[in-house]
Amino acid sequence: MELCDIILQPQNRNIRFTMLDKDEVKETIVNVARHIFSRFGFRKTTMDEIALATRKGKSSIYYYFESKEEIFQAVVEKEANLLKAELHEAISHFEDPREKLKAYILVRMRALNKLANFYDALKNDYLSHLEFINVIRKKYDDDEIATVESILKRGIENGEFVIDSPHLASIAIVTAMKGLEIPIFVEVNEDEVEKRIDNLVNILFYGLIKR
Amino acid sequence: MELCDIILQPQNRNIRFTMLDKDEVKETIVNVARHIFSRFGFRKTTMDEIALATRKGKSSIYYYFESKEEIFQAVVEKEANLLKAELHEAISHFEDPREKLKAYILVRMRALNKLANFYDALKNDYLSHLEFINVIRKKYDDDEIATVESILKRGIENGEFVIDSPHLASIAIVTAMKGLEIPIFVEVNEDEVEKRIDNLVNILFYGLIKR
DNA sequence: CGAATATTCGACTAAATAATTCGAAATTAA
DNA sequence: TTAATTTCGAATTATTTAGTCGAATATTCG
Numbered sequence: 143m144e145l146c147d148i149i150l151q152p153q154n155r156n157i158r159f160t161m162l163d164k165d166e167v168k169e170t171i172v173n174v175a176r177h178i179f180s181r182f183g184f185r186k187t188t189m190d191e192i193a194l195a196t197r198k199g200k201s202s203i204y205y206y207f208e209s210k211e212e213i214f215q216a217v218v219e220k221e222a223n224l225l226k227a228e229l230h231e232a233i234s235h236f237e238d239p240r241e242k243l244k245a246y247i248l249v250r251m252r253a254l255n256k257l258a259n260f261y262d263a264l265k266n267d268y269l270s271h272l273e274f275i276n277v278i279r280k281k282y283d284d285d286e287i288a289t290v291e292s293i294l295k296r297g298i299e300n301g302e303f304v305i306d307s308p309h310l311a312s313i314a315i316v317t318a319m320k321g322l323e324i325p326i327f328v329e330v331n332e333d334e335v336e337k338r339i340d341n342l343v344n345i346l347f348y349g350l351i352k353r
Numbered sequence: 354m355e356l357c358d359i360i361l362q363p364q365n366r367n368i369r370f371t372m373l374d375k376d377e378v379k380e381t382i383v384n385v386a387r388h389i390f391s392r393f394g395f396r397k398t399t400m401d402e403i404a405l406a407t408r409k410g411k412s413s414i415y416y417y418f419e420s421k422e423e424i425f426q427a428v429v430e431k432e433a434n435l436l437k438a439e440l441h442e443a444i445s446h447f448e449d450p451r452e453k454l455k456a457y458i459l460v461r462m463r464a465l466n467k468l469a470n471f472y473d474a475l476k477n478d479y480l481s482h483l484e485f486i487n488v489i490r491k492k493y494d495d496d497e498i499a500t501v502e503s504i505l506k507r508g509i510e511n512g513e514f515v516i517d518s519p520h521l522a523s524i525a526i527v528t529a530m531k532g533l534e535i536p537i538f539v540e541v542n543e544d545e546v547e548k549r550i551d552n553l554v555n556i557l558f559y560g561l562i563k564r
Numbered sequence: 565c566g567a568a569t570a571t572t573c574g575a576c577t578a579a580a581t582a583a584t585t586c587g588a589a590a591t592t593a594a
Numbered sequence: 595t596t597a598a599t600t601t602c603g604a605a606t607t608a609t610t611t612a613g614t615c616g617a618a619t620a621t622t623c624g
Contacts, residue, residue, distance in 0.1 A: 164599095182397060188581085200602080205600065205601075375571095401610090416570090
């Protein structure tokens, strides 16, 4: 086992005097598993490690979850929700749609960069049989488009934009945003990143701004 | 497989028209393996991954190395040499022994922090049966003590220090330096790190400076 | 050229590791 | 005290992985 000692401290069997809610225990397991999965990915994370890190017997983990996949699913869902929340928070600080979008792209990229391992696991073929991943991805994508759409709509209300279909436009923007990600994952130079985002946002908004 | 695509690009069988030096190929394998080991540690790194990343068949790897351990040994040796070189370079920029030592500790800590995974692997019990690790560690430790000793000796020549046994003093300093590392691995706050190093250096030199 | 040598890799095996199950013991609720 | 809940050690099964073998392909050199 090569996990950080903080998580690994051994402990005696838990002695409690009131029952914990089953969901609370599940939550704890998911939180611990999140760290391990995000560091090592799905394959390289073992149930033994999750058990050790949660200070439980391996069989106890199976009392709460059917399988490793089920834990992974819960983790991915949590990860997606946290990212979503972080993104909504980030754009809330700006009024100008252009600034909002810039903040969105920046935060999104940094977050995905931090989760690079995780993200790899999701992209890779050997997990494509996990149907739930596609479901989560779809839900996440829809939210992304809806968020961008709401930014655009605000611009339209302002009279700042002229857009026939904010929905189609937002799909285009999200697609472009994803395209931007790939080269940025490789070289992580902060200045360069800022510049590229600026460029992208300028290009994207070029056709939309009222003149 | 969840490695970075840069490494993973598949490739046709290599067609060369001159033989490469065997050692050059070994060097390449070690370099590739270094990345994977340092990210996932000894256990979680597989020969298949090393083979894939070097664009060779697994059996070809065994043509160059006897075993996974042998590759790991080469990697650890390289890692130790690189660190050593980096440290010598770092102290060469300063004249004052105190500054030299400060630079030494700082660079050493940053380097080990970056290699945290790796370092874990070396610390962990499940690798203690690999005798070569102790050999490398010993060699590395000796170099460390010698380096600190040379710093102290320069201070003595300057007339800045009064030390009976620079050798014993350097052992003490290296030991203290290692003690400092442990709490710092946990919380990585740059300012705090600088402050602690300053403190340590001050304490260490307190008894040595000529008054 | 063509024989000798060096290098590559696919397919296989044995061993190790990891996921999952089971039943019994411990704990808590009632 | 009894029933339900929670825990885990030990066993089982499935998967992964280190390492082997032999044949095929490349390269060198006479």
